[in-house]
Amino acid sequence: MYLLRNTVQPYDWGSRTLLPELMGVPPTGAPQAELWMGAHPVAPSRVVRGEALIPLDRVVAEDPEGELGAVTLRRFGPRLPFLVKLLAADAPLSVQVHPDLAQAQAGFARENALGVPLDAPHRNYRDDQHKPEMIVALTRFRALCGFRSPADTADLLDSLKVPALRPYVETLRAVRGPQALAEVFRAFLRPPTGLLEAVARGLAVAVAGSEEPCVAAYDRVAQVHPGDSGLLSALMLQYVELSPGEALFLDAGIPHAYLSGLGVETMASSDNVLRCGLTSKHVDAEELTRVVRFDAPPARVLTPREETGEDVYPAPVDDFRLARYVLRAGEPRRRVALDAPQILLCTTGTMAISSSEETLDIGPGQAVYVPAGDEAVLAGAGVAFRATTGTAERLG
Template identity: 35%
Template sequence: MYTIHPVPKRYAWGSRSSLQRMFHLDGADAQGPLAEMWFSGHAQSPSMLDMPSADGTTRMIALTDAIAQDPDGMVGARGANEFGPVLPFLFKTIAADEPLSLQVHPVGFQARAGFNIENRQGIALDAPERSFKDMNAKSEMVVALEPFLASVGFASHSFALRNLQLLRSPIAQRMVDAFASGGRHGDDSFADADMMMPVAATVWPESRKRIFRAFHTAVTAPASDPDALIDDINTAAAHATHSRNIMAFDFALRAARAFPGDTSVLALLMMNPVRLEEGESVFLPTGVPHAYIYGTGAEIMTNSDNVLRAGMTVKHKDIVNLLQCVDCRPTSPVNPSDARLGALLMRDVVFYKPGVSEYVLAYGHVDDTRAWPIVERLAVRYDALVQQMRGRAAVPHAGPRVLLCTQGEVVCTTQTDTRTLRQGEAVFIPASDGGVRISGTSGSYLMASTPF
């Protein structure tokens, strides 16, 4: 196994304390907001490994180069055959003090098309106006390490209408019109939205088109008076009665304060508000609109940095491409711990298995004296599933892994090595190291892996 160094990402919405504390940063490294720490095999931001040299010294080498030199040893023959000589997942810790962008990730064919178009246009891969950084579809999963807030996917029509009808804003009222009557025969008042629908919309039911029109209204509207928008959301929130509606208004208000005058914050009132406690998770398939609002979590995704933004950001917006990719089906947030996807709970570890071929995630705890309270809480929440699954072995062991100590210290043992990791330290475990055993007296860890 090899020490792996995370790549820091400093965005304005990042926390000023959470990741700094986890990774024991000080001095200049601890200053300002820190949003993400990447454990990455992505070509644009690879992590560095400490690897031994023939002369007994240690050299630093990019993970991408280490895999290219020994793909079978680093990611395994099966992984190299299925995904190529690459790490198929991107693993991050993320901490948000403020809401971040309203965004969508593309499916595979859209990513490939967008990547090739921007190449032909001569847009540099690291250019700020670049939308497609690679050709990969991007799904992702978040596991909360502390309370984590997010808006995920479109909620039901009735939920959205209950929220939007409480607002006085002309933009909100036009969104209400889109839900209630937009697109009726002979009604061309939403023709601009209809022209931006993807080709697949020709077979959409009318209900899905109405969601698209309402969302289009929010993300294409001009900026409004910041104080008036905040006042309108505040006043409407006072009339909300159900806890989910109140939460949605809270998220929209946070976003309106962070991005003054940005009407795209009204789209949050159409979406499912989610609060995750530690150990709880949500899976985001390609095309699902989402915005993270606040909190610290672990994030794992396919090996992609493709992000299409519609608002709530100072970065490049690509509304045209986003609208071509957005999934307008109203759905409940998909939790990888529920019966449809499955998570395995054992005494001191939870395995999150979202049903994709690139990644799984384990969140575990070592303690000689007591069971982990998080597992007990999740066991109560998912009692029926736990009774079916508890005790079955499903530890991924044949592919590449990244192990990060998040609290205390843990001992990692493979067939060839043993390491003690303290909070903020991580190792890359190549496929050739075989199985892994995690032990210790007091500590927590995250392990990202392929599900081989």
């Protein structure tokens, strides 16, 4: 069992206050967007070994079976297959989608064959993995996730009273179904001159006379990203508000954008992102439309279900499994032992996490890594999240 030292990513959309408030430290004045916990090569956690700090990906590489367990090693190879983040958004992130496994493998091989450098700004696939993900709200959390129905999208666009939107409204009402969404989405990726400005003006008028939170959310997108065609894609997506403890699961091909709030994010350990807009980064319209799922079901807000003493957030993937523990002073300790690696993250209160060799005390924003087969016993008063793989077999 190792205490983790983790990297904060200072992306522009990050909050300057949410992470410092959670962790009880003074703000730096700079945006603090994501705290990464895992072995992703971009920003691996470091484990404390005596006086040394060792990158977690190196720890795994030195003893894959000992760290991951036989089941995880056989299923995913010699790598930690999940990544945990504390995500703190103060402004809209890019509208984006992630590929499925087959798309990632094909795209990665194709770009390698073309000789596209891994760090090239126009590269779409930086590894050969998919990236399903889940966000669990710690505060009120706002997001855009999945397509509105064609009828709902048509009604929203019509309500803005922008004459230039009329052809798109007619397409959505005449064609209907996934085909209508696909036609309008593709057209919005390359909008005609003047359309973005007209839509932004329409939103500014609409928000003044509307109490719908979605209208205010779209208007905020227009203000933060003026002149960005991603605004039009955003208008096609459902607006979702999560209360603390609620979650969203985002599978491959689902367009989404987080807007604001603090949450625990768990995902497959991948860096494959295709962006639709609200970004200065590369947008590959052709590849994007191959990956987007226009027939996906509506976004569904998830709540945890109780399973053998823990609250589990259901996800239909093997790469990760996320559970929450709410501990109260004086309650029996919680014993967790799995033939799979784990990351335990405290978000509220204090936790004493014990193994056969030591006890580590952690507070909000701190995390420990537990290798496969090791036992962790949780005690204290607060809330902790446990990330592991979906292939793990419970030992006790």
